[in-house]
Every structure is written in C-alpha cells, then in structure tokens.
Amino acid sequence: MIEAVRATKKFGRKTVLRNLSMTAEKGQITCLIGINGAGKSTLLKAIMGLTPLSGGQIRIDGAPIGKAVYEKVAFVPDTLPMPPSMTVADSLQFMGDYYSNWNAKRASDLLVFFRLNVSDRISSLSKGNAAKLNLLHGLSLDTDYVLMDEPFSGIDLFSREQIASVFTSDLIEGRGVILTTHEIGEIEHLIDKAVLLDQGEVRREFMCEEMRMAEGKSVIDVMREVYRA
Amino acid sequence: MNRYLKLVVMELHRFWKIYAALMLLTFLSQFGGLFLTLRSYLTEVKGRMYAESLYDYAAYAEKHGPESFYTMTSRMEPWFTAPVLLCIAALLFYVFMIWYRDWFGKNPFVYRMLMLPTSRMNLYWAKLTAIMVFVLGLVGWQLVLFPLHMALYRSMLPAELAVTQSVESFIHHHSVFQTLIPQTFTEFVLYYGAGLMTVTVLFTSVLIERSYRFKGIAGGLVYAAASLFAMLAPQLVNDGIGFELYPWETFLLLVVIGAVLLALSLGISRYLLIRKITV
Amino acid sequence: MKRKRYWASGLLAAFIILSIGIYYIQAASSHLPQFRLAALEGNEAEAEGLVLSAYYNHDALGEQAEITASGTRYESERPFLDRVGDLEGWMGSVQPIGRLTLQYPRFMRGRAFAEYLDDEAWVIRAELEPEYGVDLLKPSYRFRIDMLDKKTGKSRSFRADLPESKFDSKSIIDLQRFGTTIKAAVQYEVIGMDGRRRESEIRIYDIDLNEEKITGSAKVDFGTSAGDGREIRIFRVFEYHWTKPSDSLALEVSVMDVSDLESKDGTSGGIANQNATAVRQPVMAEHRLVIYHYGTGEVKQTSLPLSLPDASQNLFRTGPVVLWTRSDGQALDLKGYRASDAALAFEKKLTARVLGAESIGQTAIGPDRLYLALTASGTPEVAAVDPADGHLAFRGAVTIDGVDENEKKRLLSSIGVSSISVRS
C-alpha cells in the first residue's frame, strides 16, 4: 500500500499539499482527480522522492521512501524525461543498463503494441508516441506500483485508446496504479478508487463501485458535488 | 560500482563532441601558429642575412644569437596560450552545465536520473569524475603536444639557430604552464586536489540552488564565497594580525582547510541530493 | 552501454595516466649535471659548508643551482616538501636568523628581523618600536627587549623609552650583554630628502635587565664630526657570527667631501639627483676603522685606504681580525687589522695571475675564512684566505665527473657563480 500521511508541501509562500492523507492499495487502480494546481503532480513527485515534503510522510508498504523506492515504484511523468539526442533503442538500452528489474521482453512487446520505431530520435517523436514510450519505460519495470501523471492528456485519440487498453491488460494486473487526471471522462470504469483533490487537500476518497452501489452516483456526480459546492 | 562506471561513461559521452573540438582547437592554434611563426622567422633571417651579407646561418647566429623554442612560442602569442585559457574557461563553465543541462528542455532528464535505483551520490561521483577526467585529459593532451611542437621547431629551424630545450625546462619557466603542470608530482597532486575540492564546492553551490530555488542562488554564492575565504584565511592571518605562520605551518593549514572543505562539500551535497533536491 | 563508449572512456583514462605519468617519471629521472666543488689546494675539509649560488645557463632559460662539495642542488629539482620546510631559504641570506628560527620557532615567531645576541644562556632580541604620539612624523622610540632563557625556555619582554633626539633615523646595530646589563649600540642618522647622510652618530646604551630601564648612555667619540661640506657615514663592519658575543664593536667611518657639490649648483648633488647632467659622486675625504671596546669604553682607530672609483672595497670582521679588501677584478689588496687595538697586522696583494685565475670576483666572509670568487679559463673557482695572516688556505674549483674533456669544458663555461655563502 502507498500511503501519504498528512503530507504538506510549500513552494515559498504557496502551500501545494496541505496535510494530505490518502492510500492506494496494491492491485488497485487509484485515480487522483483535481483541477490543475490541485497538487496531483506534486504528490506523485513526493511519493517518488523527486521533491521533498515540508511536512508529513510518505510510506510505501510501511517503509519510508528511500533508494529502494525505485525498484518498487515506476513513475511515468507527464513528459518523457530522456535526452532528445537519444534514440528509442538507446532509451531502452539505458533503462536496461540501470534497472535490474527491467523486463526487456515486455519492453519489446510494448514496442510492437505501441507501434514505435526503434531508430526514431526522442526529439522527433510525436506527443502521443513520446507518451507511449514514456509509459513503456514505466511498465517494462517489474514493480509493485506504477504512478502515471496525466497519461491521457493532450494526445491523439488512437494513442489514448491504446494506453487505456493497457489498464485492462496483464501489464497492470496485481500492481498498484496511481494515475492523475483533471477530466475523468471515459476512464471512469477503469479505476477502482477515486481521490478528489482541491487546493492540496483531499475532498473525497471513495471506492467507485461502492459509491455506485451505495449512492448510485458516478464519479463525475461526486466531482460535481465537490467542485461546485 | 558498475552503475557508477556506467554513469561516468555516459557523462563522458555526453560532452565528447565539445571536448574533441577543444583538443583539436588547441592543436591547430598551437601547431599551426608555430608553423607560421617559424616560417616568417626564417624569411626574416634570410632577409637580414642578405642585408648584412652574412654568408651562413652560423654567422647569423654569431651576430644575432639563436632563437630558442621558448622565445618562438612567446613570439606567436596569443596563439599559444589562448587556446589553453579557452579550454579552462570551457571546463569551468561545464562544471555548472554538467548539472543544469539535466534540468533543461521540455523533458528534464533529471527526473530519470533521480529515479535510478542507485545511490544518488553515484550521480555526483560520476559528474565529478567526468570533470576531473576532462581536466586531466587536456593536461595530458598538452603534454603530448609539447614534444610535437618541439619536433616541428627542430625540423624547420637550421641547427645553428636552434637551442635544444627540454619540455620540463620549458614548462618550468613558462608563466601559464608552470602553474598548470607543477614541478613535482607531489605538487601536481596538491594542485589538482585543490582543483577537485574547488569543483566539489561549486557542485555544492549548484545543488544548494537546485534545492532552495529562491534563496538557493544566494545560498550557493555564500557557500562558494565562504569556501574561498576559508582558503585565503591562512594568508590573511599572516598579513593581518601579524601572527606569522611559518611556510610549513601555512601549508599544513591549507591542506587541513582544503580537506575540511572537501568533506563539508561532499556531506552537504549528499544531504541535498537525497533529502532536498527538487525537480 | 554500447561497447564502443566503454572502450573510448577506457582509452581516455589510459591516455591520461600514460601522458601525465610518463612526463613526471621522465622529469623525475632526468637530472641536470651534478657539478661539485673540488679542492685544488688546501685540504678537502675547507670546502665543507661552502655553498656557491650559481646559474646554469644551458638552454637560454637557465636554472638556479647551489653547488657544494657534495654536488649540485637545482631549484627545479627540489622536492616540494623540501622547499616548504626550508626555513633558512625562507629567511633569505640572513643565515643566523634562519638557524635561530629553526632552534626557537616560538620565540622567533612573527618578529624575526631585529638585532640579536645569542650567548650561552640567553637569546636576546632588541628592536626600536616607534610610539606615535601627537606628531605622526616624529614618533618617540623605545627599546623593545625580548629575552629567551635557553635553560628554562621561558621568555620575557620589556620596554625602555629612548631619550628624544633630533635624529630622525635610528637603528640598533649591535647588542651585547655584560652580566645583568645589556649594551645596545644605536646608530642615529639625519638623512636628507636626497638620501644623503647629513650627520651620523653612534650611542651605546646600558639597559639594566632587572630594573628594565636605561641606566646610562655614551656617545662613541672618534674625534671627527660632520660640518660644512663634510658628511659622515658610519657602517658596522659585517661579521659572519654577528649574533655572537663580542667585547668590541668595529665600525667603518667615512667622511665625504661634498663642499664643491653644494656650493656650485645650489642643489645637493649626489646619487639621488637623477636629472643633473653630470652626476658627481661625493669624494671620500677620510676613511677610518673605529673599534669601540664595551668594557672600557675606549675607542681605538686607524685610517683605512681611500676607496677608488673603479674598485670595490669591503670590510669584514672575523672575531679578533678586521679585514679590508679592495679588488679591481685583477688584483686584490688585503689588509688585516687587530680588532683589539685597530693596528695593522699584515698586508698582502693577491693578483689573479698568482691565483692562476683570469679575474677576481665577489668576496664573502665565513666563520673563519675570507672567500674570493675566481674564474680560471672559464671555470668558476673559489679561494679561501686565512684572516690571521692573509695566506691562501684553500683553492677549489667547480668540476664535473664522468664526462670527457671538451664536454666538461662546455658544461663548466655555462655556469655563473653569483654568490658564495657558508652554511655551517
């Protein structure tokens, strides 16, 4: 389980995360929903240790974050963090060199599935292809958890469908996924749990199916309540 | 360990194009400049021999004296030392760029670097090693070029006008090279040890800035200034309050201060990299 | 990682180690020629401690070197730690202070340059400290005395005010101890703007170590005084062991006749007036050796030969003997005077030919020898004269072993000796 306990983060005077606590279970797909600036990306970066918290703590399977995080949790940021001069093949070679839990077989399968050309340079990739390569890097690591920052935003429909199909594939099975989005739209059925963020605080944290069972509300309905009120 | 080596190889590879350019530029500027200078000197000599009706080089040498390799290089300034200074400036600039380049661009490579499943200090050691390799590589390159230049000098100049000088003697008397390539290996280790310490201080300043963005810049500058002051302290003590330090005491003090600064810089960098750095 | 990159990095690393390694190994293993000072006449032991500061100019760049009986030490070949720890080198040519600093680093720290007395019980240091009162230009001076007890290692300091005097320049030129009284010889001078010494005077002060104050003073009267058109210059005669106890103080007093300079062009002539068309040197009217005996206060003196324009003259003292030398490069006139009564002990003329040399160069004084730098057929040589009677006690020449004749000649011709010193 990935746990944020009263996580607080300030950038100068602006408080981005305000005593935020939430959990994401292994084997479930948890979705952080909130408008831009709600602190979604910051929380993911905090979980990955890419930015320090001003207060509170992140625990992964009970242990505070440390170097071991990176073999347990894969992170797919909103942009592809690879030097532009590298080719797709180089990037795979790079991941293979540094990650002992790199699954080369799965990487090459994904290359085929995502129809990526190994000799393309990172700088020449379309936004969709870059997002897919980015996802490939994350998913090809045998990790318990995968964090994805806005995996669907701003890319073509076809790529978006391909990425969505990943969520229902064996790639995700058994793994804990946290993804962020600011418009839930067509992926409502893909997620197990929704966490609604606003100004760095958790407004609502609920299991989608239980919400449907108990209150017959879709995630979007809850969002309307939370963000309109 | 091998992750550290892989990172070093990567850091070296990322800069090799500029590095090769620096080496080539140094060669062309020095070797080419020397060739042109030698040629114009020879025409000058022939002209004078004709004007003063001196029949052979020996007579000329008798009258005007030979021209040593050392004076030939000073004739061709700035083409001899300018490339060296350019290389130093480039490497000094790269001490900062080796970090900042990871933060640039729409896909900041630093995300991936900070997520590598290895101690972040490996990133630090790899970049430090890369800088030192670049510096020592250029020193080695210059040491290889000297005999080459001297060979050109001996081949183009008639024996009567030439003065044989050793590379070591040339370096020992040259204002720029005597500091870059000191007399004894002990000093070489001390000089470049101080250089290493300076790089760690600069790295620490960069990391302070990268960790505390707003006040980070000030923090970084203050740290660098404090380190510089610490290194100058023994000299200030000597000139200032008259408590005179004997040479070996000053030397010892400098070594101790340098070691402390090195340890401090590494400690702070470690803390910042693991705890405070932010993307 | 691509194999190619690994290899390239490995090659770069190897290149660095090789290029720098080979340079330093080659630099460390290549040695400049090992000249040494060999004895030609007199016994080998005389060359012990003798150091020739020389310049070996073989490649238009040249190397600083020190040639001794055992070999040559080149500045560019000295290991770093040797240079850092070299206190005597650091103190420059002021040998005794270098040795004192080595022996008593704490006592000598910070204020090395002063007048010293190094006797069997104490090391005493005397300085004149300016005290800036109202008139910054006219500070009042006082003695600062530091004493180090050699047995206990403890040191104490005190100050004693110097009486006012019209002389603006004051310096301590000798320090002796008699029981619990220190005698400090102070030289007063009035130096004009043009750097010429108008008046000069020596006073001896008695300072009581227990009461820590001046208990008496006396002017050294040698019967001559500055006056119209006459200037007095006083110098202490240089001694090798100037910090050792001595019962007398040897002074060189020269009276310069500047009458024609001042009256003619109204301005004062002399070295300082650069723009004068013909710079006329003041003429030496009198030249005396004055011996002041601390015990009795007696002054013994004798007249010395006048200096000639084209000859360099020097005065040295070695304990009981004061040597006067004058050399024009070809011949050396030598006179020995007894320090006790300033009487002439011997007189000698050493010509270059007699010494088998082409020219006689710089002279230097050692603990008990007068050294002459000679050049014979292009080879630097050293002659040592016994100060007691002026006889030639030793003659040595710079040589080099293990090379054939003309190579030796070529090497020796590229050596230039700049100074002789003795490092005991």
Place this chain on the structure above:
Amino acid sequence: MNDSGESSTSVPAFNNRDPVYLQVVRHFKVDIATGKLKAGQTIPSRRELAARMNINPNTAQKAYKEMEDQGLIVTEGNAPSKVTSDERVLGAVKDELVAESVAAFVASVRGIGLPSEDLLRIVKRAYEAVMSGDKEGQP
C-alpha cells in the same frame, strides 16, 4: 495481451451510476436468456472480459464471483469458467429477466392509468410485431 478481433459477447454501453459489476452480470443474464450463451459454453477469462469491455479487471473479477454465487457460471480449478447447464437456473434467469423488464415497464406505464385489458392488447400487438420482425430479418 492480444488485440483480439470480434468477441463472442457484444460490448455493452455501461452507465456510470449502477455498479458496473452488476451491469456485467445482467449483460450475461441477457445473453443467456437470449440464447447467445448456450448451457455449458465456456466464457472468456476475467482479464479478457475486462479488456473487451474496457472495465477495471477487479470489477470483472467481482462480476464473475457474483455469477458464481448465483450459480450462473461454474469454474473448476483455474480452468476457464462455463455457463451452468442446470436447466432450473437457466429457466430462473429467463423468468428473472422477464419479471425485471415487466416490473420496469409497469413502473414506467403506471402513470398513464390505462385499463389492464387495453394495456395487454397493446403489449401483445407490439410483441408479436417484434417477434415476426425477428423471423424475417436476422438481427
């Protein structure tokens, strides 16, 4: 993970408000009732279903468990699940669906206040029209 072609079960459009896993169960019941799924026929695995219906694998898992609880499907060991061949259960499915649809129909028609005879006549005519349509065109 395969991008398989046409699936034996059509991809329904799920609404967001009802629990998705119950909608899946209902979808299966309709297929059983309409004969699309024969007794004893194997049904796709949980992951295949999730992929085809673009739903969360856990939801698919829950749906299968629900169907097993209701005895609609049978799973031995980790072999693929099969539709039950228990006629009683299959019959009950039909009845339940019809009852459910009728209840929904009655609730929505009640407001108009039509006498039952008229209502039955209309329903009969509409039903027969649809059934005859079925025979000619192959839906």
